[in-house]
Amino acid sequence: MTHGRKVLALTLTAAGQRLALPVAAVQDVFRPGPITPVPLAPPGLAGVLNLRGRVVTAIDLRAVLGLSPWEAGVAVILEAGGDRYAILADAAGDVVPLDAACAQPLPPTVGAAVSSVASGLYRLDEGLVTLVDPGRLLARLGSETPGAAA
Amino acid sequence: MDDDLVQEFVAETADGLAEVDGLLLALERDPSDADALARIFRIVHTIKGTCGFFGFARLEALAHAAESLLDPLRSGERVLTPAATDLLLAALDRLRVIVTALRDSGQEGEESDEDLIAQLLAGGGSDPASAPVPAQPSTTGPDAAAPAEGDSANRADGTPSHVRVRVDVLESLMATVSELVLTRNRLTQIAAQTGADAFALALARLSHVTGELQDGVMRARMQAVGTILHPLTRLARDLARDLGKPLALDLGGEEVELDRQVLERIKDPLTHLVRNAADHGIETPQDRAAAGKPQTGRIRVTARAEGGHVTIEVADDGRGLDLDAIRAKALARGLLSEAAASTADDRQLADLVFTPGFSTAAAVTSISGRGVGMDVVRRNLEEIGGSVEAVSSPGQGTRFRMKIPLTLAIVPALILEAGGQRFALPQLNVRELVRPAGNPDARVEDIHGMPVLTLRGRVHPLLSLARRLDLPQDGDGFATVILVEIGADLYGLGVDAVLSTDEIVVKPLAGLLRGLAHVSGTTILGDGSVAMILDAAGLAAGLTFAPAAPLGEDAAPAAAPARSYLTLRLGAGANRALPLDAVDRVHQVARGSLAMSGRGEVADIDGTLVPVIRLAGAEDIGFADHDAQCLVLLSGPVPAALAVDAVLDIVEGPPEPAVAEGCAPIAAVMRLGGEAVDLLDLAWLADRAAARAGDSRGPRREAVA
Numbered sequence: 053m054t055h056g057r058k059v060l061a062l063t064l065t066a067a068g069q070r071l072a073l074p075v076a077a078v079q080d081v082f083r084p085g086p087i088t089p090v091p092l093a094p095p096g097l098a099g100v101l102n103l104r105g106r107v108v109t110a111i112d113l114r115a116v117l118g119l120s121p122w123e124a125g126v127a128v129i130l131e132a133g134g135d136r137y138a139i140l141a142d143a144a145g146d147v148v149p150l151d152a153a154c155a156q157p158l159p160p161t162v163g164a165a166v167s168s169v170a171s172g173l174y175r176l177d178e179g180l181v182t183l184v185d186p187g188r189l190l191a192r193l194g195s196e197t198p199g200a201a202a
Numbered sequence: 203m204d205d206d207l208v209q210e211f212v213a214e215t216a217d218g219l220a221e222v223d224g225l226l227l228a229l230e231r232d233p234s235d236a237d238a239l240a241r242i243f244r245i246v247h248t249i250k251g252t253c254g255f256f257g258f259a260r261l262e263a264l265a266h267a268a269e270s271l272l273d274p275l276r277s278g279e280r281v282l283t284p285a286a287t288d289l290l291l292a293a294l295d296r297l298r299v300i301v302t303a304l305r306d307s308g309q310e311g312e313e314s315d316e317d318l319i320a321q322l323l324a325g326g327g328s329d330p331a332s333a334p335v336p337a338q339p340s341t342t343g344p345d346a347a348a349p350a351e352g353d354s355a356n357r358a359d360g361t362p363s364h365v366r367v368r369v370d371v372l373e374s375l376m377a378t379v380s381e382l383v384l385t386r387n388r389l390t391q392i393a394a395q396t397g398a399d400a401f402a403l404a405l406a407r408l409s410h411v412t413g414e415l416q417d418g419v420m421r422a423r424m425q426a427v428g429t430i431l432h433p434l435t436r437l438a439r440d441l442a443r444d445l446g447k448p449l450a451l452d453l454g455g456e457e458v459e460l461d462r463q464v465l466e467r468i469k470d471p472l473t474h475l476v477r478n479a480a481d482h483g484i485e486t487p488q489d490r491a492a493a494g495k496p497q498t499g500r501i502r503v504t505a506r507a508e509g510g511h512v513t514i515e516v517a518d519d520g521r522g523l524d525l526d527a528i529r530a531k532a533l534a535r536g537l538l539s540e541a542a543a544s545t546a547d548d549r550q551l552a553d554l555v556f557t558p559g560f561s562t563a564a565a566v567t568s569i570s571g572r573g574v575g576m577d578v579v580r581r582n583l584e585e586i587g588g589s590v591e592a593v594s595s596p597g598q599g600t601r602f603r604m605k606i607p608l609t610l611a612i613v614p615a616l617i618l619e620a621g622g623q624r625f626a627l628p629q630l631n632v633r634e635l636v637r638p639a640g641n642p643d644a645r646v647e648d649i650h651g652m653p654v655l656t657l658r659g660r661v662h663p664l665l666s667l668a669r670r671l672d673l674p675q676d677g678d679g680f681a682t683v684i685l686v687e688i689g690a691d692l693y694g695l696g697v698d699a700v701l702s703t704d705e706i707v708v709k710p711l712a713g714l715l716r717g718l719a720h721v722s723g724t725t726i727l728g729d730g731s732v733a734m735i736l737d738a739a740g741l742a743a744g745l746t747f748a749p750a751a752p753l754g755e756d757a758a759p760a761a762a763p764a765r766s767y768l769t770l771r772l773g774a775g776a777n778r779a780l781p782l783d784a785v786d787r788v789h790q791v792a793r794g795s796l797a798m799s800g801r802g803e804v805a806d807i808d809g810t811l812v813p814v815i816r817l818a819g820a821e822d823i824g825f826a827d828h829d830a831q832c833l834v835l836l837s838g839p840v841p842a843a844l845a846v847d848a849v850l851d852i853v854e855g856p857p858e859p860a861v862a863e864g865c866a867p868i869a870a871v872m873r874l875g876g877e878a879v880d881l882l883d884l885a886w887l888a889d890r891a892a893a894r895a896g897d898s899r900g901p902r903r904e905a906v907a
Contacts, residue, residue, distance in 0.1 A: 086731050091721075093718065
């Protein structure tokens with residue numbers, strides 16, 4: 053679905069922050085049901101939930117970005133290593149083309165929480181959006197979980 | 203070439219080679235076993251023939267050479283010598299290598315088999331590999347081979363009674379059944395909440411059929427333990443040669459069945475235990491002679507089905523564990539304190555062999571003794587919810603006992619609550635439920651700031667699930683205590699409530715969660731929400747287990763009289779039990795002896811109409827097509843009969859099992875005869891009986907009239 057160096061991305065908001073995930077990685081978007089917390093899991097792992105009979109692991113974007121967790125309005129399903137993960141955010145927006153040529157480096161002032169999972173900053177009409185790299189997101193959570201193999 | 207055909211050939215050849223392995227060793231023990239020889243010849247001949255068809259030249263040449271060695275044996279010209287056996291085993295190994303290559307790449311591989319083929323061909327000629335037949339007439343004639351021609355997998359009329367099913371087809375069938383079980387659980391819960399009677403009958407039928415389908419698919423996935431035990435014979439033979447110790451391996455219980463996924467997971471631990479027994483357990487022939495033992499060391503591997511699990515024991519008649527050396531080493535390594543080392547009992551010391559990096563082998567050998575292995579054995583078993591323990595008798599030998607779940611896909615579990623969250627705990631790990639409040643036999647106490655459970659005079663370590671998992675906690679967290687069993691160790695797990703027992707479908711953890719020690723998977727509950735499955739061993743990490751001996755003066759577990767229980771099968775799920783003294787008698791149901799009265803079902807028992815009580819889930823198992831069902835007449839004040847699928851047994855059990863709350867008609871989960879069963883709630887049954895006694899007044903008058 054990419055044209056030239058454009059990448060299609062699904063925009064999300066989490067605690068007022070504008071984020072985006074590459075559409076190529078997204079399998080499904082739905083409103084999450086009740087989430088069962090996983091005791092002693094790192095903060096970014098919100099828990100597990102039932103998606104049409106499959107158990108998916110929920111990742112709370114707010115917590116990952118160092119923001120206070122809140123009730124999620126939307127879950128975006130990604131698949132990695134044969135497992136399904138639900139990325140929780142406040143709301144999903146439009147699918148927009150992002151031009152890789154226009155990617156801007158993240159300002160050094162954003163914390164490691166954001167820079168460790170982001171692959172670039174893009175300007176849209178509504179404002180700046182941070183493109184999240186799903187691979188780096190899972191890798192970071194894996195590094196926070198003892199003995200995890202993402 | 204047709205890939206499916208090749209894969210089928212590969213699978214059949216692999217099976218054939220495995221069978222030849224065992225037959226060859228049987229033949230070595232008893233060279234006059236003509237049936238074994240004929241069967242070997244036939245399998246090798248079939249492999250040779252089929253290779254020709256596919257054009258697998260390398261396989262064909264090797265099989266042909268092996269056949270050349272076998273032929274004079276079969277015709278009785280020569281007898282099998284150990285050297286010839288070695289040669290044939292080497293040929294089998296080579297065939298296996300090629301077959302594996304075929305499976306993976308479709309190619310035979312380029313290596314040369316000239317050396318082996320030359321030896322095999324020579325073995326059939328003048329080489330001393332096979333000795334000329336002694337003078338007496340041999341029974342190993344070609345005629346003797348004839349009876350073995352019939353294949354046990356085929357019926358007399360030639361119709362095959364077995365079909366080969368692809369593993370992935372079985373797996374997807376299992377996944378589908380799992381979904382069905384979940385949906386059934388969900389429907390049952392909805393029906394219970396809404397009380398929609400219109401669905402009750404159909405739902406009960408669905409529930410019953412789902413249970414049968416689940417059993418059927420599970421059985422299709424089961425394989426005899428023999429498939430992993432038989433290769434051990436070969437292993438023992440190789441070990442005997444490598445170690446220079448004469449060894450005999452006895453197998454028992456090969457017919458016991460386990461889920462193939464489970465078999466796959468215990469293959470390595472089992473192999474390691476046999477290696478370990480051969481290397482460390484069995485003494486050198488000189489030492490054995492000095493100890494007055496027969497020179498040949500014996501290793502016995504026995505499988506036994508026990509309730510909801512299987513135990514496999516690897517026992518040797520060697521020197522036993524050197525507990526003093528273990529004690530000294532544990533002390534030196536700081537694994538035991540000075541005080542703990544002096545009080546540790548034999549069982550605790552024996553258990554230390556499973557500690558990572560712990561090895562007492564004086565010399566490091568290529569077989570074992572590198573300090574890796576026993577800890578891996580334990581970890582592998584714990585990963586599948588099983589356990590392993592060691593029992594040693596000095597000078598007499600060592601026994602390693604593995605406890606293994608029947609399947610990994612659907613397991614009976616307790617659903618419990620702690621810190622406001624629900625969890626599942628596999629029943630394999632549950633020994634007993636205890637409610638400390640008002641129970642004189644069970645006390646929760648504090649020793650140096652650590653909670654302990656004193657149960658019938660025995661002290662067990664205790665932890666609160668909520669506190670262990672860092673969850674909010676009301677009260678002390680010990681409202682109900684589950685006595686959890688991991689191997690030989692017991693510990694108390696405090697929870698807020700035990701809600702029910704369920705057959706749960708195990709869903710593996712996603713990669714990101716796999717590192718968490720305290721959970722082993724997830725499952726979907728009846729209401730659609732997800733619960734974590736607790737890992738009994740992972741939760742206990744860091745607990746120290748006390749000696750198994752009872753403490754103090756009040757230790758008198760034997761004084762408590764046992765009570766007899768009647769075990770029953772009743773709908774899906776765990777077996778049920780009733781105290782025997784609550785049962786008047788058991789009555790087989792004859793066709794037509796049950797009738798629906800205006801307000802419920804009644805049974806005509808010796809001219810008296812007795813109201814029939816059924817438990818949820820057994821509602822509709824229609825009597826019309828289940829003639830053999832039983833009624834259990836209760837000995838309560840009101841006559842009533844409980845409908846059950848089957849009466850199983852009378853078992854001795856603890857007098858007063860602890861009671862779990864809020865899940866009538868089940869009063870408690872208890873361990874009877876090595877199996878977790880649901881104890882039915884007598885108060886609940888009495889209530890139902892009283893309610894129904896009013897209902898059946900109408901029909902009773904009719905019967906009198």
